[in-house]
Amino acid sequence: MVLNLITFSSSLLATETEAPESSLVVAGVLLSLVIVYFASKIGGELSNRAGLPAVLGELVGGVVVGISVLHLLVFPESGADSSSSLIISFLETTTKLTPESAENLFQAQSEVISVLSELGVIILLFEIGLESNLKELLAVGMQASVVAIIGVTVPFAAGTAGLMMLFGISAVPAIFAGAALTATSIGITSKVLSEIGQLNTKEGQIILGAAVIDDVLGIIVLAVVASLAKTGEVDVANVVFLIISASTFLLGAIALGNVFNNSFVAVVERLKTRGELVIPAFIFAFVMAYLAAAVQLEAILGAFAAGLVLEETDKRKELQKQIIPIADILVPIFFVTVGAQTDLRVLNPAIPSNREGFIMAVFLIVVAILGKVITGFSVFGEAKVNRLAIGVGMIPRGEVGLVFLGIGSATGVLSEPLEAAIILMVILTTFLAPPLLRFVFPQEDKLATSTPGNLGESMVMETSNSMVPASSDTVISDSSSSSGNG
Structure with a gap:
């Protein structure tokens, strides 16, 4: 499903210049996800150890890897282009990616991550609804x-x-x-x-x-x-x-x-x-x-x-x-992306x-x-x-x-x-x-504990x-x- 989405995004975003190969789009998305998960896990763990909600650490982790600091995860919506993305620069160095197709690759990769981010928040709200x-x-x-x-x-x-x-x-x-x-x-x-x-x-x-x-x-x-x-x-x-x-x-x-x-x-x-x-x-x-x-x-x-x-x-x-x-797989993409775009x-x-x-x-x-x-x-x-x-x-x-x-x-x-x-x-x-x-x-x-007539019998679990x-x-x-x- 994701591969089809990537291929569709790259073809949709192609202009008069030659579109990047789908394998390079996959590579860009995979590198982006590696950065997302590193940022979410490290930020979440540090925040948890400081006695703060993990979501705050994931947002901060997104800021660190995003447009504000490291430029590892950047998006066109923030005014960035392919030259601002260290992922695209890395792919240009290690593959046969041409400067002409770099911008199309950047657009396609960003579009896929944005879609996965939207899917993450949809699943998050579905999960919250189940818990409510x-x-x-x-x-x-x-x-x-x-x-x-x-x-x-x-x-x-x-x-x-x-x-x-x-x-x-x-x-x-x-x-x-x-x-x-x-x-x-x-x-x-x-x-x-x-x-x-x-x-x-x-x-x-x-x-x-x-x-x-x-x-x-x-x-x-x-x-x-x-x-x-x-x-x-x-x-x-x-x-x-x-x-x-x-x-x-x-x-x-x-x-x-x-x-x-x-x-x-x-x-x-x-x-x-x-x-x-x-x-x-x-x-x-x-x-x-x-x-x-x-x-x-x-x-x-x-x-x-x-x-x-x-x-x-x-x-x-x-x-x-x-x-x-x-x-656990999709929701962190949303929070890190929000931080990366600020x-x-x-x-x-x-x-x-x-x-x-x-x-x-x-x-x-x-x-x-x-x-x-x-x-x-x-x-x-x-x-x-x-x-x-x-x-x-x-x-x-x-x-x-x-x-x-x-x-x-x-x-x-x-x-x-x-x-x-x-x-x-x-x-x-x-x-x-x-x-x-x-x-x-x-x-x-x-x-x-909650009153039985209000929230039901509650219990406390020590993690x-x-x-x-x-x-x-x-x-x-x-x-x-x-x-x-x-």
Whole structure:
């Protein structure tokens, strides 16, 4: 499958110059994966030994091997070309790769890694959906909705107004930057919560539910501002379509769980060859991801919904065991790629063009953090809930913020200082959130058991590195598996 994808990518990206041989594309992809796995494992292990979530180490590892430092894993989206990639330079030195085909090879290799990265985050959200509990998510639905709405409205309004009044930014780019502040990275937040054993707590479920709703609202906001940037006017029909499609998709996915579970189990029990459980599950997850993308939502929302549906089946625990090694292979590609695409050179204030962006970045970072932290204090009807942890869990922008930035950059509405400011905001909120989440969830909270009526009977398992709580009907992986998962 991957070889076909590589061959297709190289032929698709070929221009008038001769396309590189598929074997060289395979070689470039394999070298990239070697770098990805080294960066993820070394970064994850060092982060784990420092008492921090492994995902933070994988992000930092990606930064080290990416455009900011070593230039081992670079992508065209960051403005790099084949001459910036040490992998391509190495292939030019050790093979018969010609300079004419080097750029095509670079494009094809980058495209394959990007596709594998997207596949990794889809599997990550599918896995998180399997670890979540639909009934518990519905139980916190109202609180999660309030958190999400405030988490979108406050940063958007404060960021847009502040850029216009304090920095004299015109309306359209200010609105776009404000929209980037609304994002929440469900992939990064959910993985950190899983690593520190807080995914199935009341706070974890509110964060997860709010992040899902936040993503839906963010996609709608993105569609509006992208339309505004391109045409100068908002396409009302498209906005209405997105609202209806998003609502219908999520409600339909929840309703599907009530009728699909028995049918899925019946089909699986009739299959006798290898992959009789995991292959049908992936088919369902990928179909749901496709349907989400087809209605202009994010594919990861479809994968998450698929996980929620299958979480209700009798095969959930067995399926979770089979998903873990697959996630161990693909999920690190996503986190290392996110880190590799972030350019920390924009932090250098010695460059005159960075100074204005640096000042704006400080403003955006403050708004980005405070605008999400206050959302936790909007939770109502819960006497004993860690509201600060809920707000902190909404902070990271991650890949969602990069999507906003990429679209804004493509439309040409963002100035270089403003684009640099948004990059800094995305980087710092992404890197600050994991250690902050570890800090705001006190260590002793991990030893507490849940009430039977709320989260089910819980137990505590001591691994070699940490204490990890889990629901009694949840598959618990050891710390090394968590580290490998990203």
